[in-house]
Every structure is written in C-alpha cells, then in structure tokens.
Amino acid sequence: MKRVYAKEDVCIGCRLCEIACVVEHSESKNAIRTYKTEVPRPVARNVVEERGPLTFSVNCRHCDEPLCVAVCIAGAMVKDEESGVVRHNEEKCVGCWSCVMICPYGVIKMKPAAKKVSKCDLCNGRTMPACVQACPNRAIVYEER
Amino acid sequence: MLYYDQNKNYRDFEVLRDENKCIQCQVCVRQCSYEVHTYDEKHDEVTADQTKCVGCHRCEAFCPTDALKIRKNQSEFRDNALWTPQYLKNIYKQADTGGVLLTGMGNSYPYPVYWDKMLLDASQVTNPSIDPLREPMELRTYLGAKPDAVEVHGGNGHPRLDTSFAPQIPIEYPILFSAMSYGSINLNIHVGLARAAEEMGTLYNTGEGGLHPTLYQYGKNTIVQCASGRFGVHTDYLNAGVAVEIKIGQGAKPGIGGHLPGEKIGPEISLTRMIPEGTDALSPAPHHDIYSIEDLRQLIYALKEATDYKKLVFVKIAAVHNSAAIASGMVRAGADVISLDGFRGGTGAAPTMIRDNVGVPIELALASVDERLRQEGIRNRASLVVAGGIRCSADVVKAIALGADAVYIATAALIAVGCTVCQRCYTGKCPWGIATNDPYLAKRINPEIAHEKLANLIRGWGHEIQEMLGGMGLNALESLRGNREKLRGVGLNETELNILGIKHAGA
Amino acid sequence: MEHVIIGNGAAAIGAVEGIREIDKASPVTIVSAEPYRAYGRPLIANLLSGKIVEADIYYRADDFYEARGVKLLLGEKAARIDVEKKRVVLESGKAVSFGRLLIATGGIPFIPPIKGGEGSSIYTFTTLDDAKNLEALPGKVERVVVIGGGLIGLKAAESLHDRGIKVTVVELADRILSSAFDREAGDIVEKRLKEIGIEIVLENSVKEIVRAKGRIKAVILNNGEQYECGAVVIAIGVIPNKAIVEGTGIMTNRGILADGNMQTSVPGIYAAGDVAEAPDLLLGQKRVAPIWPNAYLQGRYAGLNMAGAKKPYRGGVAMNSIEFYGIPTVSMGISNPPDEGYVVRAVYEPKKNLYRKIVLKGHRLVGAVLVGQIQRAGVLTGLMTGRTNVESFEEELLNGEFGFASMPPDVRKKILAENR
Ligand SMILES: Cc1cc2nc3c(=O)[nH]c(=O)nc-3n(C[C@H](O)[C@H](O)[C@H](O)COP(=O)(O)OP(=O)(O)OC[C@H]3O[C@@H](n4cnc5c(N)ncnc54)[C@H](O)[C@@H]3O)c2cc1C
Ligand code: SF4
C-alpha cells in the first residue's frame, strides 16, 4: 500500500505538515478558524523531530502487522482489511497508552486531558494526505515502497 | 527600538502581520534566518523585530494563512533628489562601523537597460513567418572555434569535409548556467543545475570552488572554472567537464577578488576547494601569473595541454571600457569561447560601491566586442557567451541578434529556485537556502525540485525563442546570430545606436 | 481441519484472527466458560469506576464471530481434553472434536488461605462478573481493603475510590508495584495515590478477616493493627489456569510449556496467553508473562501456525502501561535487573513526578521504566525488540524527548526504512 515517508535531507522543519494535519482534522477545515476558535484543537498526527539542523517528520506506517492493533484493549485500533489503513476510533479509546508504549515509530499522539490518543488516518481516503500536499519541499512523500 | 542605535530604526522594510489571520503557528519564526520573528510563549504571540528584515519574503511565502505582508518602510525623509534615503542610510551605517558597504547580486542602480530599448522584427506579407509547432526550428548551437574556411571535396550530392575542426560543444539551447561556486551557493543547487543542464542538453559552470565528487557524473554538461585562487584545480578536475573557463573577472565586481570567510569552509567545501577547513578562501584580484595577453596565452595552452586539447578553454572577463580590444587579444591568445560578463552580473558578495559604479552594460559591450572581432576577421575563432542581467527569453534573442552565440544566466536561475533578489547573499543566511551552506538552510533547496524548475525555465524560454524566431521568419537560431537588422532601437541617441550597430525604430 | 479454542480472551481473539488470515474455511469453535463475548479484561476497572458502560467493554464488532464463521459456545466450561480421541469434553457433557486445539484459558486469581476468608464480601478482580459484583458495593459499604499493591490491586483500589469508597491497600513488600516497576516509580505512584486519598500500608499483610454475624467488619494485619472495612478484594496475583491439562501428558512448568510456534509438547495442541509459558525475547528462556500484548500476539501466532503458516513467534517482552491519576507510567522488559551484567541509568525528579530509567546489557536495551513522560515510549520498545546496539547513543535514551533524531544516522535510517 501507499505509505507516507519522510526525507530528512530536504525536510526544512517548517512544520506546515502539522498545520495541514490539524486543519484537515478540524471541524471547519479552515486554518484560521481552526486555530482561533476550535477548542480543543485537533493535534497533529505526525511527529516532526528536530535536532540542530536535522529535521524530519515521522508518520504512521499503517503496518502490515500493526502492534498498536494487537495491544489495544478497547478495540479502538483497527486495521481496515481493504485499504490497509490503521484507524483509531476515539469513542472506544480509553487512553490506556498501550499503543503509545508499543508503536515502534512513536507516532501515536497522546491527548492527556481527554485521555485519548490520536493517530494518522491517511486523511480518510484523501488522494494525497494533507501533510504530503502541504510539504513545500517534497520532504514527505506518499508512495508504494 | 529600545537599545538599538537610533539610525538602525530607519529600517528598510515593515513586517505587517494581520492579527486576525495569524494563528501563531510559528512557521515564520522558523523560516526567517534573520530572526525577525519571535514567538512569545507566555502571551501566545508572534512578534517581529523589523529592523532585521531584509525583505526576502520567505516568511510571507510560507505563511499558511496569508497573514504577512512585507512592505517598504512607509516612513519618509524629506524629498531630496540628491540625498535619497539610500545614501543617508549608507552613511549612517558606515559612520557606525567604519567598514566597506557590502552587497550581493548585481548592480541595482537605474542605469539604462538597453534590452528594453530594443525591439525585434517580425515577418509580414513579404516574407512568411514560421509556426514552430508545425515546422522544425533549430536552436542547437555549437560552441568552439570555427575554421576560417572549410574545404570540401566530392560533390554530386556527396560532399566530404576536408577541414578538421577544433573540438565543439553542441548545446540544445543557447542558455548556459553561469559560474556560481560551491561555497557561495550549496551543493543542492549545484546538483539541480547539473541535472537540469543534463536534461536540457546544455551546460552549467562550477564556478571557482572546485567540483564536488558527486558531480563528476555530469561531466558532459559541465564547465569547470579555473580562477585566481585556483581552488580545487587538479588534473581530474580539469578533465571532468567539456570545457575549462579561466575566470579573469566578474561583472559585479570587476578588478576585485573574492573572499569566502573561514566559517563557511566546512568539511565538504574544504575537500572540494582543497584548502584546510576553517581557513579563509581568498581569490586574489588578478591571477598572479597573468599580467599580459601573452601570460594569458600561456595559461590557455597550459590548460589545453593538461586536457589533451580535448576541452574548450573559455576566458571570462567583466565588461569594462576596453573589452573589445581585450577580447581581441583573448581570441588571439587561443580562447575558444569569450565569456563576457556585464555590470549587472550577480555575485555572492561585492563592495556596494564597486557593484554599482564599475563596468559597462552588457548590451553595449557585446555589440562592440562582436563588431571588433568581425572587423578583425577573427569572430569565427571563438564563440561569444554573454552574461549579466539576462532576465527573459527576449533578452536572449536580442543578445543573439547582437552577436552572441549563447547567454549565461545565474540570477535568473536562482530566481527560478526561489531567490527574491534581497541582495544579502554575503551574509550566508539566505532564507531561501540558496546562497548558504548552513545545513539547516541549505536543505531548503531540494535538488529534485531545483532540477525541475531550472529545466522548466530553459524549456519555457526555449519555446518562446522558437516563437520569436518563427515570427521573424527564421527557422534556425544560426540565422539570427549577429543579425542586427532584426533589431531596432527606441529612445536611443545616435552614439548608442552606433555602438549597438542598430537602426532606430521607424528607420 | 477443525480448530477448537478453549477460552475467549485476548489470546483466543488473536488466534481467530490469525487462523482466518490463512484459512478462511475450516470450522472454528470457541468454548468459553464466561457467558460473554470477548471483552477487554483490563477494562473491568474502567467499568467499575464508571468511566465506560458495559457496551464499551466488548472490543470487537458485534458480528465478529459470525463474520468469521466461528461457532461460539458461551457459558460452556471445558472439563477435560482427550488427547487420544482428539476431543474436548465439556462440563455439560457435550464433546467437541478438534484437529488442532488451542488452550487459552488465561489466569486465575491466587487466593491464599486467610482466617475469616470464607464467606461473603470477599472479592477478586479479574472478570466482568467480578466488576459487576463490586458495582453493588458503593452505597452499601464505606471502606474496602484491597490485599495486594500490584497492578490489579491498584486498579481495583482506584476504581472503588472513584466510586466514593474509602480504600486501603495492604502490600506485603516494602513498596507498591514491586514486580513490574521499581522503587522510584513505586514511590511516585504511592505519593500520588496517597494525595488522592487512597491509604497504603506497606510491609504488612492481612492475618485475619473479622466478621460479625457473617458480615465483614475489619481486617487484622500481621502487626496487629486493625482496619475497619465492609469488604475485601484479594489481588495478590494471577496464576496460569492450567488445571485442564492435568493428566493429558501436556508438559507444564509454571504454565503450559509452549515452543516458538506456540505448540505444546503434544503436536496439534497449542497454548497461548496467561496460561502459557512461552519464549521471552529478552530472557532467552520461557516464562509466564500475563499481559495483554503477549496474550494477543501469542494467540495470533498460535492461530497462524494452527492454520499451517509456519510462522514462529519471536517471543514477547513484558510491558505494562498504566496511568494513576494523571501520572502515566510504562515499564518494559527487565525493569528490576539483578546487579550483575546489567547497566542501569536513570533520571529521577520526584518533585516533578518524573522518572526515566533504562536497563542495558551488552549495549542492548533490555528494560525501561518511564514515569510522567511516556510519549514515544514505543521507540524504546522497538529498540528493545529489534535488539539494536545502542552503544553510540546510550546517553540519549535518558532524554524524555528521545526519538529518531537522537540516534546516529545509520541506525535511524535503517529503522525508518523498514515497514512492519
Ligand atoms: C483488572 C485487570 C487489569 C489488567 N490490565 C492490564 C493492562 O493494563 N495491560 C495488560 O497488558 N494486561 C492487563 N491485564 C492482563 C490481561 O488482561 C491478560 O493478560 C489477558 O486478558 C490475558 O488474556 P488470555 O486470553 O490469555 O486470558 P483471559 O483473558 O483470562 O481469557 C481466558 C478465558 O478462558 C476462560 N476459560 C478458562 N478455563 C476455561 C475452560 N476450562 N473452559 C472454557 N473456558 C475457560 C476464562 O473464563 C476466560 O474467559 C489485566 C488483567 C486484569 C484482570
Ligand atoms: S500506529 Fe505505529 S504500530 Fe500502529 S500501524 Fe502506525 S506505525 Fe504501525
């Protein structure tokens, strides 16, 4: 399946990917409204790592054998057999953080106040995930590998 | 602002943030390498120190909500045609520092732009125009010395060439990427330039910083440069490309050497330039082994020897008052290609006074060099490549009509990958990731994207050149070369028309 | 080939999913003593505390069994296994034949003999029914004593506290969470629980449960102290529920011994989950690791192998994630190493409720304890299960912001290049 990969050599650390992710998962889908009015604001579902000049995004790999699904005690993590997308159902999530403990890419975001996690859903069928489209330097690509 | 020298507050730009649109995402904070924007966590607010803004527009271009505008400072001094704000600010600056004013890119003064005072011809009724979409249109150019005459034998439709030719470089477009050294710009751009040159069948020029090992693979599209500092010059380097260019001078700073400060000499650059890490890379103003045309001839032939007479030797000079005579000497000294760099040519760093006050417009220099070589009957012995402020395909076409074989572009190439000509290349902090080797900034150029954009630029200009040629009823660039009949001047005086060798429009 | 599974917990669900990945057709039968569809066992705590309702506890879709062609025998307890005839005899007298059998009977709470321990108001806390029973307490009893300060005991304590009951936890060791966590982590959690109002008594145990007219009045501890209470929850550990294999010849130790394919000593019979004693990735030997991830994954690999996939399981790693009133904690691998052969490094900031410990052996990460800051803990888990040599960035592992950027480029790029 197509997955989201990052290229650290050309990631410029602008974090527009995060903004795109937040807006895509907002109610209004409008950047200004999302940031100014939505409480709580959605969290970005990718992780941009930074260290000195090094920056890159880490995104959910929608694993073939997703450990997050294996460990979820609430059935909130599900791998969609057809699309391969590993989805998270916030309604069911109880915030036990088991998935946070096991995801080898560290891409499950905690929302401590809500006791829920948030993770990449590949923008639910969007042809091009928001983060990939927003990246100004093609440092995030969506492709088959 | 508090604690600043008062005259620093006469800033050039205003950073206007629309608070209704700003979402405090801090993209601008991360993008501005001049640290104009800062995020105040306590108040969840992004603020700007406008005195530091160089007007590069990076933040504006990246702001996801269109909240930023960069404007010229609205604050005005009392009108004075002589003491314009620019002079005042320069004097304040120098009074503060006692230093030389530095700048980047090319001459920015409003000297006449002769490209804009020349118009092209087109066919009507008496000679048909040609549609390049339907009919072949030849842009290929061969760079290199042509023989004085060719001898053929045979005939009956099977002529054979007896004359042997000096090496020639075919280029598919009359547009080359001009010299920009690795050091002044970064490897990512070099990769982009090299790949674009390869894709489009043209050449790029290493500049004086040597050739990074990863770029040897683009040899057939490479001109290697040998400048006064002789950085990175060794046998393999000289033989890596299809030509060697001896750089005598540069349009942006004729008569001036170069200086890449030691902080910019990191491991890769040190390796490529063959100088120790952290040492200043000083390019002397002259080549210390060239004090005459005869000395130049020695270097030209030393390089030809070193490259087994397989590579062309270009000689690059800045366009100065007596370029025509110098060019004649260069051809006689054995140069295969004359590179002529006008006073609008860009640079990574130059003293402002030099950049803005020395040199000759390329249009005039080109016309006089071409004319002089023709008069002397040696125009065929070298190709002529001109540089310095070529902005569009029409400029290219006009240059060819004035007698150039091809043009060099550098500033236009950098603009293609994002440069906004903020002229602060010398700071090494280029927010667009171009004139910088800071690893955090250099990443901003993705070689893949740079390659595409640069190739697109050449492609686009190529289409336009074909259109213009077709409009004039020409089906090959060769037919336009030196064809000044296709040009007419507007608003030019007799002297200018004479030098350009063109008639006034209407005539 | 008929697949039969005894038990209906995480291991069983993993097995069904594993079997059906390979074999869409063969009949699958589940024998479940509990009368419920599979539910998230750990969620009984959330249910008891009132954070979720019963409908939320079932963690697979309503049509999970039908959609996969699984015959579900609810409320049926398997009595014995006839290895010769390849069938499972149920307590109801019915029998189910199998081609391949999975024993996934989980664990049962260990209940020590205590004076006064017979009779009403003594609870355990491992099943949905336990939670339902305990749900009757609020309003009826004011105080409860929980025996055992491990994960399950503390969850019970927390849940009851949330329902307005005053709770006292009695722990024999000199700290709570002694098996999965270490002293520092235990101290932070203890402090937090006390702040919330849960009473904790260490180095002590219940000697006697005092009753009046059959009803619990108090407990007397070893040191003679008396604690009033109306009910007692016993949570001093679960033991593998392996009674069913007695006399079958299937080899056991603490649990039912299973090999890398999750197969027992009898070919065609598999074991997985809390009942199994299977290879541990880090210890290089078998052990019982009664945690959900192991149960599910062992079940899944048992299923895959039962269906003929020949996919050995690399072995699990002990790991727990649990949050106590806003303080998230994670322990993984060998969290309490013996002194010899291990290198332990830690950062401990009790005032900020922060603690981060890593355990190394031969430059491999083999254990960690995180308190307060657990985001991206999985990256550590990945290093641990990937047996990555961490020598060049050992120091970095202690940083709460640890991530791929903290690793040298070759290590980082290798991990990020892999899909899993
Ligand atoms: C309160 C609590 C909290 C927990 N929290 C966590 C946690 O946060 N993280 C974590 O990793 N783990 C946790 N665990 C442990 C985790 O729940 C278990 O590891 C997991 O449920 C084991 O799954 P299993 O399939 O092996 O066994 P079980 O879920 O125990 O399932 C076994 C099933 O088999 C049935 N059975 C037994 N014998 C027979 C028989 N003879 N015939 C028919 N059926 C039979 C039982 O009734 C039971 O339904 C917790 C456990 C409890 C009790
Ligand atoms: S969240 Fe992690 S474990 Fe789950 S699918 Fe994504 S990358 Fe894999």
Ligand code: SF4
């Ligand atoms: S935090 Fe939510 S999604 Fe993650 S394992 Fe726990 S219940 Fe499942």
Ligand code: SF4
């Ligand atoms: S220097 Fe460039 S990036 Fe910085 S504020 Fe000015 S325009 Fe924006």
